[in-house]
Each structure stands twice: as C-alpha cells, then as structure tokens.
Amino acid sequence: MFNFKKKQQLESVEVSGQVAALPPESMYDEKDNVVVRLVSHRKNKKPYQITGIEDVSAKNNWKAWLYLGPVIVLIAVFLIYPLINTIFIAFTENYQYASGTFDGFTINNFGVILGLTPTSTGAFESNFTRYAIPNTFIIVFVTVPCSTALALIISVALNSIKWFQKVLQTIFFLPYVTNAIAIGMVFSVIFDKNGIINYLFNSDITWIYGADPKIAMIPLCIYIVWSSIPFKILVFLSGLQGIDKQYYQAAQIDSCSKAKTLWKITVPLLSPQILYILVTSFIGAFKEYTSVVGLFDGPGTMGTNGDPNMETIVFYIYERLSQQTSLAAAAAVFLFVIILLFTLLQFIVSKSRVHY
Amino acid sequence: MLENVKKLFKVKSKEIENPYPEFKLETDNIVLSIEEAGRTVDSIKRQEMVTKIISTIFVYIFIVALALAFVFPFYWMVITSLKQRTEIIATEQTFFPTIVMWSNYVYVFQVFDFGTFMFNTIVVAIFSTIGTLLTTIFAAFAFARLKFKGRESLFMVFLMTMMIPGEMMVISNYVTVASFGWVGEGQTLIEAYLCMIVPFWISVFYIYLLRQNFKQIPNELYLAAKVDGKSDWSFLWRVMVPLAMPTLISITILKFMGTWNSYVWPNLVTQEDSFKLISNGLRDSTFVDADSGQTEYGYQTAATMLVTVPLFLLFIFFRKYIMRGVGRAGIKG
Secondary structure, eight states, rough: OOOOOOOGGGGGETTTEEEEEEHHHHHHHEEETEEEEEEEEETTTTTOOEEEEHHHHHHHHHHHHHHHHHHHHHHHHIIHHHHHHHHHHTTTTSSTTTOOOOOOOOSSHHHEEEEEEEESSSOOOOOOIIIIHHHHHHHHHHHHHHHHHHHHHHHHHHHHOTHHHHHHHHHHHHGGGGGHHHHHHHHHTTTSSTSSSHHHHOOOOOOOOTTOOHHHHHHHHHHHHHHHHHHHHHHHHHHHSSOHHHHHHHHHHHHHHHHIIIIIHHHHHTHHHHHHHHHHHHHHHHHHOOOHHHHHHSSSSBHHHHHHHOHHHHHHHHHHHTTTTHHHHHHHHHHHHHHHHHHHHOOOOOOHHHHO | OOOHHHHHETTTTTTESOTTSSSEEEEEEEEEEEEEEEEEHHHHHHHHHHHHHHHHHHHHHHHHHHHHHHHHHHHHHHHHTTSSSHHHHHSSSSSSSOOOTTTHHHHHHHSSSSHHHHHHHHHHHHHHHHHHHHHHHHHHHHHHOOOOOOHHHHHHHHHHHHSSSSHEEEEEEHHHHTTTTOOSOHHHHHHHHHHHHGGSSOOHHHHHHHHHHHHHHHHHHHHHHHHTOOOOHHHHEEEEEEEHHHHHHHHHHHHHHHHOOOOHHHHOOOOOGGOOOOOHHHHSSSOOOOOOOOHHHHHHHHHHHHHHHHHHHHHHHHHHHHHHHHHHHHHHO
C-alpha cells in the first residue's frame, strides 16, 4: 500500500502552510495528499502502525473555497440570481426595475406577449406573434442549415488542397474578427437600392430601407450566414484533420465515389463536431439581434421609429426592458424554454446519429 | 490464339512455361504488361492523373471564388469609404473610386468622437480582462488541482450555467446594477465603467478551457513543488500560469475582441453618449447630409473602417492565438 522512503528522499513536508522538517530516523510516504510516517513499535512488540501526519485534502478544503470564492460570488450574483429573478419577474405585474415594486403575481404576461389576453389598456399586443416569432424562426431555419452545409463543403475542400491552404483558411476566418454593427452597415451599403448588388444583377429591388420585410429577410440571412461561417469552418477543419487517413485509403481501394466518401466517411466521423456546431448555432440564431441593428438601424425596414417588421425575439426583449420589464422577462423565459427544448431535442436525435 | 499469347521465357538460363497465359510476357528484360478491359496500367494511371488535376483545379476555382465573395464586403468597405457621395449612389457603379476622398476620414474624425469611444472601450476591455483572468485562473486551479468535497458536482453546476442564454440574465442584471446605484440619473463615468466591467468578470467557458489546460500539467510537478516546500499559491504563479500562457493569451485577446464588439449591454446601462463604447458610438452617430437628408454612406463607411481596422491589426499580430482559442472550443463538444 505504501512505499516508505528514508528521510533523505522526503526532506520536509508542508504542515498548515509552514514547512516542517521531518524528524530523523523515520520513514515517510505520500499518497492521496496524505503524508504518512511509519512508526515502529518494535520495542513494545506491537505490530507496525501507520499514522497520518497531515491530511492535505482536509486543509485544501477551505483553501479551495478561498480560490473559488470570487467566481462563486460573481456567478451567484450575475448568473444564478438573475436566472431565478427573471423567471420571478415574468410572473409579476408591472414590475418597476428602479424600485423593485410590482402589483401582484399573474401569468397574464405570457398571454399578453402571445396576443391572447389584452393589456391593461385593453388593446392586444401583436408585435411578438406577428413579427418577433416568425422572423426568429425564419432566421433559425434558413441560416443554420445553409451556413452549416456551406461551412462543411468549404472545410472539406480546404482540407483536400495543398497550396495556399493556410492563406485561404485565414481569409475564410476574417468575418469572425469584425464588428457585427460595422459590417452590418457595410452590408446595408452593398444592398442599397443604388448599391452594387442591384447594379451587378441589373435589378431594381429595395432590399433595406423601406423594403418589404420578406425581401429584407434575404440580405439579413446572407449577412448572418456570412458572419457565422468562420467559426464553423475552424471547428470542422480541426475535426477533419483528426480523421485517420486510413479510412480514405480504404475508400479509395474500394473505388468509392467522392460524394459517397463524403457522406459515408467524413460526415459520420465528423458527427461530434457537427452536433456541437448545430447546438451552438441554433442557440446563436435564436438570439440574433446585432445583425438586425447593424443592417436596418432599428427594429424594421423603416429605421428607428418605423414598424418593427424585422424584430426578433431578443430585439423585443431589449425594447421592452426598461418600460415593460414584466413583458420582457416573459419573452425571455419563452426564449429560454424554446432554446432548452431545441437543445434537448438535438441531443436526443444525436444519440443514435453521433459516433464518438 | 492461345499459342500467340503463350510464350516461353528464360530466367537464369532455365526455361519456364508462362504460368499465367493471360499476361503477355517478353523475355529479354521481363517487360510485364497487364491489361484490364483493353487498357494498360499506364493509360489508367494517366487518366487518373488527369482527373485528379481537373478536380483539383475545380476545387481551387470553387474555393477561390467563395473566398473572393467572402472578402468582397471588406473590399467594398475600403473603396466606399474613399468615394464621393455622388459616386456611391450613381447608376454606374465603379470598382475603384475615381477621386480618392481622404476628406471622408477628416470629416468622420470631426463628427464621430472616435477618441472618446476608443478610450472607453480600451479601459473597459483592460479591466474586464484582468478581472476575468484572475477569477478564471483561481477557479481553474481549484478545479484542476485541489481536492475538496463536491468538486465534481460544483463543476457540473458551472457547466450547466453555460446553457442559459445571456438574454435571461440581462434583465435581472440591469435590475442588479440599478440597485447598486450604478445606473440612473446622474450616472458618473466610473459608475458606467463599473456597469460594463463587473458583470463580465466571469466566464464559465474560459474556466472550462483553462481547467483542461491545467489538468494536462503532470501531477509530478505538483508533488515535486510540494516536496520542495512550495505553497499552492507559489506553485500556481510560478509553474501553472507560465505553462498555460498560450491559453491565457488567447483568453485575453478574445475578451478584448468581445468588448470591442459589445453593443447591447453598454447601450442599456450608459446614461450619456460619452460613456458608450465603440459599437454604440458607430451606430448612434448620424451621417446624414444636412441638405438632402440622405445618409452619407462615404462618412458612414469611413467610420466603420475606423472600427474594423484595429480588430484586423489585432488579428494579424495574434492570428495563431485567436484561431487556436476559438478552435479549441470545438475539439470535443
């Protein structure tokens, strides 16, 4: 069990933060943070005994909590408490963030944002169901499959080439190192009515300012795909470089076609990365906000004060934050539940599909 | 027929009958020519070579075309920032400015208070990065090296918080900083900074990243330091932190970029425009021509250039760390 060493091999030991010299003529060993001294009771004709000098793990116990202290305080204040508090606010009426007062508990907030119950003024709130939910779902179900598929193809192509691989990889990474607002504004110039896109395709479509929301969705989705691809390529490439070349040699010997090799070897072996990318990008797409601000300078195609026809769920949350905190909280809880359901669903589906 | 194919050949002055009549064997230097479906090995090899070259060319065309599409917005940003307004909205679009308008930048420096926003952003970035690094190092050390009751379950709780969307937190964090008295009428610059710094002193993801890194450091080093009488504290700073430097640099740069790009939270918690960060400054500045009421795209794009260029410089110098830090995320879910 223990491999006792002479004093020379184990000179000193730290006891309660101080270095203590070990008494001579004893034998010591260290195992699982316990320094053990061998005590001979030969003279009394008693059997050997093992006595622990210091249980380091017991000492580490409070020390570890000291190291974790700052993080635990911050997580409690800025992560755990807000989570509980937001759910709490979602069930209160007219929560005032400045004073912390509210007019009792209600579940009407969810009814109000979903347009089922009238607000206190008697009118129905329609922005959430009319704009925020459909827009968010369009963004999610258009951009996530498009960008994932495109990123996969680009990564496979990048992985198969020899020259300029690093240069091209860096170019494809560039959209990651940009300011979302700044490049959103550049896209609004590109898609301007007198901009380069209309000029190149010889069309006369209003894409951004004053556009039909259905048409305005196109530049928005292109922008989101463009900006979300770099991260995916990086993850896929690191996954591809980890795949054993033997699989491809075997496929070559069996004279598999390129498409079949991609579908039968690359995709299954890349499935952990694909799952990771799908989970994170679904969550990211549900929270799309800055791209709308960058592109449209407001919640809709008419700018800051127009109809919020390009609003997303998160946009709705931020808009109501200070004036209608309860509604914002209800929308946030709604988003949280949707994201949670989607993540769970993906993990359930992936159980049979992902190979580790 | 068979007689034609069947030949005798000599090996070491011994006559052997060709055991494989379907192969044509010539005697002198033993030239073996194998045919399949009427084609020789050489012709098959040549054909495979040609298909390989053609497919490689196609892959390059495809990937270079996509790469050009990817950099196009950047190119367009650069040239638009140097164009005149009339040229930007002209019916004939030009791919290079006819008159290079450096004056766009001069104008932007007058309207867009770049210096103030830049200063705010750097101050917030520095202090939130220092705080994050400290809390991350301590927590990762405790999780990777120290033994205490409930370590694994606490770490699971930490990981679970990564699943919560940030938007859930924003509402209550707003309430929290308001209750600290950092938001509201008469907000000072320091209070605005505190709002933008303190809530971002934690990142569970970075703790996870650094813990993995710390765990790779062999246990023998820890025991050796213990035997030498080093305390945990000095072991952390003298051994662990230097060994994990690449990860720490990655975290620092990603954190810096995060601050540079943050828009929502600073927009919410700052009372005055001069307290805001660079993204807010960019989006809130109006580049509208006073006479026509139309957006001055030249000025606007020049301003976006000013916001984008520092990020690009950072990327050029720290490309390795940025790409590794981002890529590390995907190695194992």
